Amino acid sequence: MTVTTTPATPTELTAATATTAAAEAPTANAAGFALPAAYGSCPYDPPPGYTTAAAGAPVSRAELPDGAPCWLVTGHPEVRAVLGDARFSADARTPGFPFLSAGQRQLATAQPSFIRMDDPEHARLRRMVAKDFLSRRIQELRPTIVDVVESAVDTMTADGRRGADLVADFALPIPSLVICLMLGVPYEDHALFQSLSRTLLDNTTDPARAAAAHRELMGCLAELAGRKREAPGDDILSRLAVRPDLTAQETASLGFMLLITGHESTTNMAALCVLALLRRPDQAALLRTDPGLIPGAVEELLRYLTIIHLGLGRAATEDVTVGGADIRAGDGVICMLSTANRQPELFGPEGQGEGAACPAELDVTRDARRHVAFGHGVHQCLGHTLARVELQIVLETVLRRLPGLRLAVPEERLVFQRDTIVYGLRELPVTW
Numbered sequence: 001m002t003v004t005t006t007p008a009t010p011t012e013l014t015a016a017t018a019t020t021a022a023a024e025a026p027t028a029n030a031a032g033f034a035l036p037a038a039y040g041s042c043p044y045d046p047p048p049g050y051t052t053a054a055a056g057a058p059v060s061r062a063e064l065p066d067g068a069p070c071w072l073v074t075g076h077p078e079v080r081a082v083l084g085d086a087r088f089s090a091d092a093r094t095p096g097f098p099f100l101s102a103g104q105r106q107l108a109t110a111q112p113s114f115i116r117m118d119d120p121e122h123a124r125l126r127r128m129v130a131k132d133f134l135s136r137r138i139q140e141l142r143p144t145i146v147d148v149v150e151s152a153v154d155t156m157t158a159d160g161r162r163g164a165d166l167v168a169d170f171a172l173p174i175p176s177l178v179i180c181l182m183l184g185v186p187y188e189d190h191a192l193f194q195s196l197s198r199t200l201l202d203n204t205t206d207p208a209r210a211a212a213a214h215r216e217l218m219g220c221l222a223e224l225a226g227r228k229r230e231a232p233g234d235d236i237l238s239r240l241a242v243r244p245d246l247t248a249q250e251t252a253s254l255g256f257m258l259l260i261t262g263h264e265s266t267t268n269m270a271a272l273c274v275l276a277l278l279r280r281p282d283q284a285a286l287l288r289t290d291p292g293l294i295p296g297a298v299e300e301l302l303r304y305l306t307i308i309h310l311g312l313g314r315a316a317t318e319d320v321t322v323g324g325a326d327i328r329a330g331d332g333v334i335c336m337l338s339t340a341n342r343q344p345e346l347f348g349p350e351g352q353g354e355g356a357a358c359p360a361e362l363d364v365t366r367d368a369r370r371h372v373a374f375g376h377g378v379h380q381c382l383g384h385t386l387a388r389v390e391l392q393i394v395l396e397t398v399l400r401r402l403p404g405l406r407l408a409v410p411e412e413r414l415v416f417q418r419d420t421i422v423y424g425l426r427e428l429p430v431t432w
Contacts, residue, residue, distance in 0.1 A: 032061030046338035070332035098332030106207035113257035179262030184235025268424025297364035303371035
């Protein structure tokens with residue numbers, strides 16, 4: 001695959017735009033096939049339209065719901081090339097930036113957080129919170145996270161209970177409590193924050209509701225930051241609130257971004273990881289026999305599931321050639337992490353050696369370290385180390401403490417969130 005680009009400053013994993021899947025397969029037209037592509041029969045695979053596009057060319061034309069043309073980037077090296085090139089802007093206010101819904105346009109452009117900014121402003125704000133997410137700091141938090149996960153299992157199994165909703169009773173409380181502890185947000189407010197963030201991440205939310213939810217959440221965080229400015233504690237929001245080089249708006253915006261991204265993605269990944277292992281008891285057995293495989297299994301699950309199903313948006317600010325396609329300044333680009341993470345040349349026998357499973361299969365022994373589930377470049381997900389550690393602890397704890405875990409309903413009755421930015425399960429009824 002040919003990638004023509006110059007060395008450049010990379011760009012970021014933001015919660016990309018997704019929307020309700022169409023009822024029919026994408027329709028080809030003069031601008032390319034219509035986005036978003038419809039989901040197929042397997043809820044764990046990327047929508048077939050994107051896979052078909054990837055088989056045809058690593059960069060192809062597509063049409064957004066509003067009729068505007070854009071570029072669809074599906075190849076692994078091409079996705080890395082776009083996300084690693086400063087000539088592709090992550091700022092949603094850049095002309096040509098692609099959106100799959102009006103609500104997401106409203107959210108991304110009204111008061112953008114630093115993940116929707118380009119350098120140098122992006123770098124200035126990111127540096128203010130980056131140290132709290134360094135590997136050393138997250139490893140120091142590991143015992144706390146272990147306690148949170150063990151406590152969640154204790155609560156779920158208390159009084160002889162033999163069943164639960166693994167989303168509401170386990171996968172959601174864990175990252176919510178962890179990020180609240182890190183930020184200094186009272187956990188008793190988590191229900192309000194979760195409700196508002198779900199509204200903001202739902203692509204069916206209309207612009208007015210998105211704006212109202214954004215105002216309410218920003219107002220709550222601004223009020224909390226004001227209290228912390230008067231009586232700071234040992235937490236991220238306190239450290240931001242007392243900085244003289246941050247405005248009150250910037251402090252609230254940073255808290256807003258960390259709060260939403262700090263729990264939503266990991267919640268969905270945790271539930272989907274458990275489900276994936278329930279569907280493949282042979283893979284779960286490998287991890288129980290050798291828990292040392294769990295860190296690598298988390299990388300494979302991140303690759304296999306890739307919960308940003310419908311891509312990351314960028315806008316070209318200069319003419320750039322990627323994958324043989326001449327992308328012009330002002331063109332919108334959507335990078336498909338899901339198809340990049342299924343590329344046979346990297347993750348199949350071609351890249352892994354004879355006998356390796358095909359990329360559409362889960363293989364916890366696969367070397368999946370080159371996945372782009374967290375994006376790539378300077379906008380790579382800030383919390384990737386935290387997410388990895390949380391998922392490692394979740395899997396080890398569930399496999400050890402709930403060996404008889406199984407679905408409480410037929411798999412075909414599970415409902416997946418296909419109309420939100422982050423793919424996941426609405427609920428996961430289990431028994432043990």
